[in-house]
Amino acid sequence: MQLLTIDTSTPLEVVAVVNGDRLVAVSERRVERGHAERLMEAVATVLSEAGVDLENLDGIAIAVGPGRFSGLRVGMATAKGLAISTGLPVWPVSTTEALAVSAPLCDGLILSTIDARKGEVYGALFDAARGRERLSEDAALDPQEAARLALDAAGGRTIQPVGSGASRYAQEFKAVLGDDLSVPEQSVHVSDPVVLAALAARAAGEGDAPELDGLEPVYLRGI
Numbered sequence: 477m478q479l480l481t482i483d484t485s486t487p488l489e490v491v492a493v494v495n496g497d498r499l500v501a502v503s504e505r506r507v508e509r510g511h512a513e514r515l516m517e518a519v520a521t522v523l524s525e526a527g528v529d530l531e532n533l534d535g536i537a538i539a540v541g542p543g544r545f546s547g548l549r550v551g552m553a554t555a556k557g558l559a560i561s562t563g564l565p566v567w568p569v570s571t572t573e574a575l576a577v578s579a580p581l582c583d584g585l586i587l588s589t590i591d592a593r594k595g596e597v598y599g600a601l602f603d604a605a606r607g608r609e610r611l612s613e614d615a616a617l618d619p620q621e622a623a624r625l626a627l628d629a630a631g632g633r634t635i636q637p638v639g640s641g642a643s644r645y646a647q648e649f650k651a652v653l654g655d656d657l658s659v660p661e662q663s664v665h666v667s668d669p670v671v672l673a674a675l676a677a678r679a680a681g682e683g684d685a686p687e688l689d690g691l692e693p694v695y696l697r698g699i
Contacts, residue, residue, distance in 0.1 A: 477534040477677045480522070480558070481669040484515065484551030485543025485571040486590060486640050491518040492669035493526035493533070499670050501525035507547070515554050530558060535565040535685065537676035539667060541694035542598035542614050543571050543590050548693035556688050565685030567676035570694070572614055574667030574675060575639045576602035580660040584634035585611070587626045587649075589641025592616055597641030598696055601626055604636070616696040619645035623652035634658035640665050 478495040484507075492502040503518040523530055538555040541548045559566045572588035579586045582604045589597040599622045601611040611629055619641065626635045636658040637649050643663060650657055679685075 477673070477680065478528065478532075479535050479537050479567075479673045479676055480519065480530065480533055481537045481672045481676075482515075482519075482551050482555055483539035483571070483574075483667055483669070483672060484547035485539045485541050486547070486666055487544070488640075488666050489515065489518065489547070490666055490669055491515070491522050492673075493522050493528060494537075494670050494673035497670055497674070500528075502669060515550060519554070519558070531562045531564070533564060535567055535676065535680065537567050537569055537672045539571045539574060539672060540568040540691075541571050542592075542616075542696045543694075545695060548695070552691065552693050556691065559688055565680070566688065566691060567679050567685055568691055569672050569675045569679075570614070571667065572598070572600040572639075573602070573608070573610065574672050575664065576600075576604075576608045577675065578668040578671045579604070579636060579638045579664050580662065582634065582636050582658055582660075584636060584658060585626055585630050587622060587635055587637040587642070589619075589622065589637055589639040589645070591640040591644040592696075595619075597622055597639075597645060599641065601629055605633075614694060614696060619648040620652050623649050627653060627656060630656060632656075636660060638664040
C-alpha cells in the first residue's frame, strides 16, 4: 500500500508518503503553534517529492493520539478533508502504539510516553517480547507514577521509555527505575512514518476503514 501519513500529536509534525516498507518522501518540522497554517503545505510538498497525486494513493494513516489537543484536532480535520475530496479511506493509528513499534528491539517492556506538559505524560505500556502487545490503556500520568506502574508490571525485566516524555522526564524515570531502566542507543521522539503506515496497512487487512463521522482524536484531557 502507498499511504500518506500524518502525525501532529507532538510539536514535531511529520508528514510522509510511504510505499510498503519504503519511505518515499517526508516533511518534518517543529510546530509549537500553527499546525493549521502549514500542514497542507507539508502534504503538498511530500506528494510533489514522491511524484504522486493524492487520489492515486491507497489511503491516509493518521496518528490519533494521545497528544497535544490543537495538533490532533488539526491533523484529524486535515485527514478528513482530504478523504472527503478524494474518497480515500482514513486509517487511525494510536500514537503510543506507533511509538512502541518504532522503538529499538529489546527483551523487556516499552513505556511509550508523550510530553503532556503540566508535569505529566500521556503513556501506555507494551510488551516487546510479545510483538509490542499493549499491556495498559493510554493515560495521563505523573512521570514517576508511570514508571512505578511499569516497574510493577515488568517482573524483573528491563523497561525502555520512548517518546518525547522519555527525554523530557529522563531523570524522573531513572530515579524510579534504577537498574531496570533500558536506554536505547538512539532516542525515539516520534513514531516512524513507515511504522505508522504498517499499522494502518495491518488494519486495512482486517476490514474496512472506519466511517469518517466516527473518527475522533484521543483526548485524555482538555487543552
